[in-house]
Amino acid sequence: MYCSIILFMKKTNIFKQIPENLQDEIFEKIISSKNITVERIISYGHNSPKSGWYDQIEDEWVILLDGEAILSFQDKADIHLKAGDYINLPAFTKHKVKWTKPNYKTVWLAIFYKI
16 A cells, blocks of 8 residues: 555656557556556557557546547447547446547557456
């Protein structure tokens, strides 16, 4: 418990330490425990592989902090997200990132949780 308090007290900024040239998406765990993981994701025109789906065992709440993206679902319509938009994805919702804004850093905050 004491270590968690220290982590919360460390000041940082979600928009700092973003490399200029991103060949690959960045997935950075900010905090993680048994029932919750908070992750910063940075895309720069990246998308998911054409085959396969994200299909995780935990629920995911995600907010787009900057940029734009389109999420695709196996059995639902695509959703276009802009800065400030968020969505809750129940566990086992098959989805992928179809598109992120080219030549622009798209910053996501994803919270994976188990109830």
